[in-house]
Amino acid sequence: MCHDDRVATDPARTLALLWRVEQPAGTRGPRRGLDLDAVVARATALADAGGPDGLAGLSVRALARELGVAPMTLYTYVPGREELADLVVDAAYAAMPRKDTTGLGWRERLTAVAEENRALHRAHPWAARVDPGRPVLGPGETAKYEHELAAFDELADLAGLDDVDRDAALTFLLDVTRAAALVEQQSAGGDDPAAWWAARAPVLGQVLDPERFPRAVRVGAAAGAAQQSARDPDHAWRFGLARVLDGLAALVG
Amino acid sequence: MCHDDRVATDPARTLALLWRVEQPAGTRGPRRGLDLDAVVARATALADAGGPDGLAGLSVRALARELGVAPMTLYTYVPGREELADLVVDAAYAAMPRKDTTGLGWRERLTAVAEENRALHRAHPWAARVDPGRPVLGPGETAKYEHELAAFDELADLAGLDDVDRDAALTFLLDVTRAAALVEQQSAGGDDPAAWWAARAPVLGQVLDPERFPRAVRVGAAAGAAQQSARDPDHAWRFGLARVLDGLAALVG
DNA sequence: CCGTACGCTGTACAACGTACGCCGTACAGA
């Protein structure tokens, strides 16, 4: 947040970094003590440890401390904090296991994609907060995109989807998956939902008039209880996935 | 990001603020020069001006400058930055026009809800970045929740949805709406998508092998062109909404 | 053997949120 107005980093440099396109690089001077992959790996570990806001909270100084170098040293590996975050994201995408589902029915294929992304969100809670409107365009994201588009081959054939709709359908599936991940990690309540609600109950009791807000009070209580009782921790997930598949099935006619 | 570890603010205080539950407040001392609503209104304007990251970028100091007071003065109105953001969010929810659709078919009712939220995201680009897992529990959010749950009355009857599923269905609709807003405001490209892509094209051309990523290259190009050509600026939106309605229709059987 | 390119880093600056304590005001009680 603080002072992130840079002179404007060359996008080409960032892309070259993502795709590991080395430039000539004369051999003068001391050898590098770290390599980019090590930096990104440590950054990922740090972000993972930081919970849902781990990537946003990832600081250059903390990473440098972790790596045993001075903060400014990292700037010889990476243009800045933002680009570091891009590298972390793309590396996480690259590391996703991708199940080969060619030949299976489209429902199975889409379910597999959804589950791979669910696993991503479990491994990296910050992933659900990555801005989906700002593509990274790295090798990891590209491979993920290719793999996931392939899972739509059958459906696209059956439903006669053009490329734009194929992209929209994938986006649709991923959106719901990401939203379910956000619900699952339940920022509200943190590690002790009961205490969270208990702290708010007195005021809410005074203020939440069941006559003004009948549905809100009733449904909110039911939804809250269901989520926190862990009877069905992933109810929203399965509901959303089923709805996505049904919604896409309607395209097949 | 910087130094936001507070002594831990009382949640009850925040709720009281949201619901405008005034405490006795002796009449000693000088009268207040501002009122909470004015502060929140200015904060909203500032956040709106800040684009998609306007709420995250909203700073106490900038708001104080805008209001013509010293930064610390704001702390007599609001416990801190976080609570200020909550107030802004809840005020935006409260200000949403809510179309009365009682009696209409469930598809019309759900579409109305989706469009109201779309309007919200257009008026306040930062709204799509608000963490949906951390409910504000203010009067605005509550009224919004009540109104939107009401739109599901017919569907819930027809499909026999219990309260948990009713909440899940609403979440499903809102998720897709929010995701469509994120796409629409297109953080990628900003105000000049052509220049954005042009800056990346050289490296991408070298690196995006159509043999390794056939679908990604083809579909990505199609989707990118469609979005930027403004032929169908809201294609993803209508696709998503149609899929949501179809997916929920499957519940009716 | 020297010049130079390059890895590394100490210092510094602007921005942030906010704790602390002071100052002046204006009402409550006498």
Next chain:
DNA sequence: TCTGTACGGCGTACGTTGTACAGCGTACGG
């Protein structure tokens, strides 16, 4: 009318952030 005090406002200061800049030392190319 006078005085004590509660309270709004805010100046200062600290710790945090990202990163620009300039210098230092190293190790290879000529």
